[in-house]
Amino acid sequence: MADRVHASSMRRIWTIAFREFRHTVITKGFIFGALVMPVVMFAGIAAIGLLIGMQVTPVAGTLVVIDESGTVAGFTAEELTPEQVAKDMQDTLKRNSALKNWPGGDVAQQATASLPSIDVQVESVQDVTRVDELRAKVQDGSLLGLAIVPPELLNANSKDAEGNDLTYTLIVPTRSAPRLTGILEKSIAKGIVKARVQRVGTDYTSLKALLALPETSVRRMSVEGAEADENVLAKTLLPMGFMMLLWATTFASGQYLLTTTIEEKSSKVMEVLLSAVSPMELLCGKLLGYAMVSAVMLGMYGALGIAGLIAAAMGDLVSPGMLILMLVYFVMAYAFVSTMMASVGSAVNDLREAQSLVTPAMLILMLPIMLWLPISEQPNGWIATISSFIPPAIPFVMVLRVTASNEQIDTWQVVFSLVWGFAWVGVFIWGGAKIFRVGVLMQGKPPSPRELLKWIRMA
Amino acid sequence: MTTSAVNLRAVWKRFGKTEAVRGIDLDVPDGSLTGFIGPNGAGKSTTIRMIMSIIYPDEGSVQVLGADAISAKDRIGYLPEERGLYRRMRVMEFLKFMATLKGMPAAGLDGRVNAWLERVQLTDASKKRCQELSKGQQQKVQFIASVIHDPELIILDEPFSGLDPVNARLINRLIRDLHEAGRTIIFSTHVMHQAEQLCDRIVLINRGEKILDASMTEIHARFDPRTVQVEPSSHNPADASRLGALPGVERAQWNPERHAAELTIARDIDPQSVMRAAIALMPIRTVELRKTTLDDVFVELVGEAMPSSEESGNG
Numbered sequence: 001m002a003d004r005v006h007a008s009s010m011r012r013i014w015t016i017a018f019r020e021f022r023h024t025v026i027t028k029g030f031i032f033g034a035l036v037m038p039v040v041m042f043a044g045i046a047a048i049g050l051l052i053g054m055q056v057t058p059v060a061g062t063l064v065v066i067d068e069s070g071t072v073a074g075f076t077a078e079e080l081t082p083e084q085v086a087k088d089m090q091d092t093l094k095r096n097s098a099l100k101n102w103p104g105g106d107v108a109q110q111a112t113a114s115l116p117s118i119d120v121q122v123e124s125v126q127d128v129t130r131v132d133e134l135r136a137k138v139q140d141g142s143l144l145g146l147a148i149v150p151p152e153l154l155n156a157n158s159k160d161a162e163g164n165d166l167t168y169t170l171i172v173p174t175r176s177a178p179r180l181t182g183i184l185e186k187s188i189a190k191g192i193v194k195a196r197v198q199r200v201g202t203d204y205t206s207l208k209a210l211l212a213l214p215e216t217s218v219r220r221m222s223v224e225g226a227e228a229d230e231n232v233l234a235k236t237l238l239p240m241g242f243m244m245l246l247w248a249t250t251f252a253s254g255q256y257l258l259t260t261t262i263e264e265k266s267s268k269v270m271e272v273l274l275s276a277v278s279p280m281e282l283l284c285g286k287l288l289g290y291a292m293v294s295a296v297m298l299g300m301y302g303a304l305g306i307a308g309l310i311a312a313a314m315g316d317l318v319s320p321g322m323l324i325l326m327l328v329y330f331v332m333a334y335a336f337v338s339t340m341m342a343s344v345g346s347a348v349n350d351l352r353e354a355q356s357l358v359t360p361a362m363l364i365l366m367l368p369i370m371l372w373l374p375i376s377e378q379p380n381g382w383i384a385t386i387s388s389f390i391p392p393a394i395p396f397v398m399v400l401r402v403t404a405s406n407e408q409i410d411t412w413q414v415v416f417s418l419v420w421g422f423a424w425v426g427v428f429i430w431g432g433a434k435i436f437r438v439g440v441l442m443q444g445k446p447p448s449p450r451e452l453l454k455w456i457r458m459a
Numbered sequence: 460m461t462t463s464a465v466n467l468r469a470v471w472k473r474f475g476k477t478e479a480v481r482g483i484d485l486d487v488p489d490g491s492l493t494g495f496i497g498p499n500g501a502g503k504s505t506t507i508r509m510i511m512s513i514i515y516p517d518e519g520s521v522q523v524l525g526a527d528a529i530s531a532k533d534r535i536g537y538l539p540e541e542r543g544l545y546r547r548m549r550v551m552e553f554l555k556f557m558a559t560l561k562g563m564p565a566a567g568l569d570g571r572v573n574a575w576l577e578r579v580q581l582t583d584a585s586k587k588r589c590q591e592l593s594k595g596q597q598q599k600v601q602f603i604a605s606v607i608h609d610p611e612l613i614i615l616d617e618p619f620s621g622l623d624p625v626n627a628r629l630i631n632r633l634i635r636d637l638h639e640a641g642r643t644i645i646f647s648t649h650v651m652h653q654a655e656q657l658c659d660r661i662v663l664i665n666r667g668e669k670i671l672d673a674s675m676t677e678i679h680a681r682f683d684p685r686t687v688q689v690e691p692s693s694h695n696p697a698d699a700s701r702l703g704a705l706p707g708v709e710r711a712q713w714n715p716e717r718h719a720a721e722l723t724i725a726r727d728i729d730p731q732s733v734m735r736a737a738i739a740l741m742p743i744r745t746v747e748l749r750k751t752t753l754d755d756v757f758v759e760l761v762g763e764a765m766p767s768s769e770e771s772g773n774g
Contacts, residue, residue, distance in 0.1 A: 275513065
């Protein structure tokens with residue numbers, strides 16, 4: 001008899017779960033929101049890049065440098081060749097350590113490919129009285145720009161009477177693109193520096209070589225003595241990626257759970273359902289159904305992410321153990337978020353009312369996002385350790401910690417977070433089920449948090 | 460010996476300080492068509508929800524079909540007062556979903572759903588989304604959802620509310636058919652003539668207490684007719700006051716629709732003597748002793764607060 005009751009209860013739970021799954025996943029909304037939308041977003045970003053590239057017009061014309069010494073123009077011209085502009089950009093990008101090991105190839109190479117073609121003549125004018133005539137030429141567009149370099153700027157210590165740094169003036173037409181102005185600014189400034197160096201009789205190339213900051217090769221050494229390359233991506237971006245994956249998949253299905261529960265209440269279908277199933281069976285069916293929805297999203301985006309890492313030859317950043325832990329924390333995160341959303345959905349009449357009840361918990365769940373950098377940089381630091389024991393943020397913070405590959409998390413902390421986290425999952429499910437049981441039949445004024453606690457006690 | 464489909468013993472239900480149901484004892488005989496009547500807020504829907512184990516009593520016991528209510532869920536059909544459908548689900552899919560929840564095997568479900576849709580003249584609706592149906596059509600789909608699994612006990616909470624006369628007659632016919640097929644039916648309403656027309660047994664609930672539980676025959680026997688309707692040949696409303704002055708008449712009221720005076724007879728007076736006196740007083744076209752209606756019984760037991768029109772409300 002007990003077996004038969006149990007079997008029919010399981011049948012009802014599965015019937016509800018399957019309906020929720022089918023009516024969420026096989027819908028235009030889900031296909032568009034979860035599949036098409038990300039593709040459209042990536043395509044959109046790519047298209048914007050393409051459009052920007054198409055809009056780049058060749059830079060051709062004359063830049064006049066008014067400089068009494070007559071030396072700056074020549075050095076500026078050296079800096080304004082297409083090869084030199086490209087090299088400059090590459091050097092700048094290469095110096096950014098975060099862009100080392102960036103997936104998808106050489107960022108510097110890709111960035112310089114989008115540079116416009118450059119054909120700029122630099123003309124030197126030593127007669128300062130021609131300023132007005134040349135300004136007029138800038139105004140009518142026959143000059144790309146006019147640089148006015150004060151003679152004092154070529155001194156080693158170029159300060160005015162008040163001790164402020166001296167400046168040179170660059171006059172460009174209003175329509176001049178900021179990107180072009182930037183190239184001109186930088187080239188003229190480097191031309192001025194070269195002219196200064198020449199004036200004191202030093203060789204610029206040797207001096208530059210002497211002043212160049214050496215590149216660093218950071219090697220991380222574990223307590224066991226193993227050495228590994230420093231990888232900024234692995235240290236910060238990968239944990240963020242994993243955590244956001246967990247966040248996005250659990251919250252997307254949690255949102256579905258919230259809205260469908262509210263819809264069932266407002267369309268009065270709830271009592272029809274409760275004539276066939278108990279509130280607990282309904283809750284379990286809904287949680288199971290949306291767990292499957294969430295798992296589909298996790299599988300889909302997770303597989304895409306791992307494929308991306310493998311394509312970028314960074315597959316070794318993700319270990320099978322890490323993936324297993326990620327799955328366990330996913331179950332925990334889903335249980336926290338979904339129980340919360342289902343109980344809130346059962347207690348309110350519309351989304352607006354739900355917002356005020358969900359906000360306090362959302363603030364706690366925002367914690368891992370706000371503390372992403374300190375946690376992933378120091379996964380064993382006090383911020384990381386304390387925040388990883390605050391429910392319901394536990395799984396999100398722990399995913400940040402265990403995927404930050406630069407430090408090993410103590411095993412006891414991982415085990416404790418699982419025991420502590422799942423104990424809290426039990427509390428959430430217990431309380432959530434009680435709220436759900438009372439809430440689904442309630443109409444009218446939404447409950448306050450105090451009334452929710454009363455429901456937990458009375459159910 | 461008659462067995463009970465529903466058995467309630469000393470059932471209490473409180474919501475905060477409000478006592479919605481106060482110590483109700485109830486036996487609904489197997490195969491009966493029992494009407495739950497009572498004013499709005501009397502406790503009818505709360506009692507039904509406890510029978511359905513949607514909510515649980517604070518005190519007392521509820522037995523349904525010889526078992527506890529939860530394990531009997533698949534054997535009960537329920538049409539709640541606040542009805543709803545999944546708006547985007549197709550009719551066929553919704554009915555199959557409800558039937559599956561009620562333990563029906565998937566095999567043969569299409570045929571069963573189609574047969575019911577044909578019975579309620581909705582054959583074209585099976586592929587439509589629920590939101591595309593008119594309100595009346597949606598109510599018929601909801602009715603099917605409550606009986607699709609061929610339940611032994613059917614509970615209908617205000618099944619006619621919002622239905623046009625044609626559809627109300629159709630549902631009325633279906634309820635009779637189910638009753639004739641041996642199903643036990645509990646039918647909640649606050650519209651007396653519907654209950655009188657359909658039910659063989661009445662349970663009257665007021666302020667959370669059962670104040671009447673009897674068969675229609677017992678009710679007619681227990682509540683003597685006390686109204687004599689006299690239609691004077693003159694059709695003159697002024698005749699009402701002359702008739703009201705007859706010995707044993709407590710009150711006389713002119714009914715303009717029937718062109719007749721309705722005389723309320725004192726409890727210890729024989730209505731026949733009043734009828735004879737009326738005939739002697741003036742030329743009469745018709746005179747009759749009006750049959751006691753459930754409305755009269757209700758007013759006598761509950762008071763004048765009873766809504767007389769077909770407005771819907773919570774029980």
